[in-house]
Amino acid sequence: MLWLYRLLFLPVLLVLSPFYLRRMRRRGGYRENFRNRFGVFAPLPPKRPGVRRVWLQAVSVGEVLAVGPIIEALAREPGVEIFLTTTTSTGYALAREKHGAQVMGVGYFPLDFWAFSARAWRRIAPEVAVLTEGERWPEHIAQAARRGVPLLVVNGRLSDRSFRRMQRVKSTVAPLFGGLTRILAASEQDAGRFRALGFAPEKIAMTGNLKLDVAIPPLGAIEKAKLRRELGLAEGARVLLGSSTWPGEEEALLAAQAAARQAGVAVALLIVPRHAERRDEIEALLEKSGRTYHFRSRGAMVGEAEVAVADTTGELRQLAQLADLVFCGKSLPPHTEGQTPVEAAALGKAILFGPGMANFRQIARELPAGGGAQVVKDEAELAAVCTALLRDDAKRAAMAAAARAWQQANQGAMKRTLEILREVLFQKSQTPNGKPQEKFHDNN
Secondary structure (H helix, E strand, O other), X not given: OHHHHHHHXXXXXXXXXXXXXXXXXXXXXXXXXXXHHHOOOOOOOOOOOOOEEEEEEOOOHHHHHHHHHHHHHHHOOOOEEEEEEEOOHHHHHHHHHXXXXXXXXXXXXXXXXXXXXXXXXXXXXXXEEEEEOOOOOHHHHHHHHHHOOOEEEEEEOOOHHHHHHHHHOHHHHHHHHOOOOEEEEOOHHHHHHHHHOOOOHHHEEEOOOHHHHOOOOXXXXXXXXXXXXXXXXXXXXXXXXXXXXXXXXXXXXXXXXXXXXXXXXXXXXXXXXXXXXXXXXXXXXXXXXXXXXXXXXXXXXXXXXXXXXXXXXXXXXXXXHHOOEEEEOOOOOOOOOOOOOHHHHHOOOEEEEOOOOHHHHHHHHHHHHOOOEEEOOOHHHHHHHHHHHHHOHHHHHHHXXXXXXXXXXXXXXXXXXXXXXXXXXXXXXXXXXXXXXXXXXXXX
């Protein structure tokens, strides 16, 4: 089965390359270290006796933020060094900014073709490799198994779509993905799905969602006031935040803002699109609406804007602190997967999202059940609920407190994940091919 994957990889890549190259061009930032895609990395420092090298792969911004505490914790270990890779240019930029001083290097994850992956493995030469969330790369897994290197998945999850697809080809799961050493599942549902696909139960541990352990440094009053001025958000206006919005949802939020203003509520709209490269599309929509607007990428606003668009990367946690009400994107029809409400809950914000939250199914059940969020079925209900909540300070405060309480009650995934990572790093264990790993001692 692996040989069939290897045989088909390049033809499929050639067919899909125009789409990916076009997307890379739109998003920008991929020129630096592009050769990493082909497994070419600058020489790394020689290995040091007694030091374990970890290859940690975090796809994009969300994953880099989620594994940040893992990087910080392992970087404090005297016997560990980390090489960090990402897939997207935004993830790469954030990894360099936040963790460049904590890791031995930052690069792009290679294409999962035999020659490229093998070259990367020879250059990086880790003792342990880690993937995050939904990543399952057959060649990468095979290279780890061939070398007797433990390969873990942290915050492991299976979306509805991935689970359905893998069920259809269940016979391929063991040949392609059986080399995973441990799967640290983000939820009991995810753990159950991995078991249902035939992954060995002893490889699976339900450690919880790393993103629930998020710790966001609070902005002070002066910092918040400065940020509001830079965005052009009117002083005294309530702020409706569209968090990681997708096409169609900006129109829905504009309609919600209009409805609230018609009801007498002074409200500014702050849009943070999931993909900043959609700025031209969003600007055309705002021009059509006739409202004053400002894009954060153009510098500080002079005066006030009815709509601010944060077309930047890595600022959502700061910007969300200005919000009175948060709508989580990719959740209104026709979208079905949803964007995370965890940061908004951690910040103690009243939360709304549509019915399409498949990637956060358990969270999307628990938050409304506990009073921390409300589900809106369509654009019309979004406008009505936004208007009601923006007029009701007490109701928003109760939702915000419930959201924060839910997040605090569900922490602990980071501690459980680190315990297993340290066990693999510093103790004798069996790798997928049965070869024993050396035993190292935790000096902490």
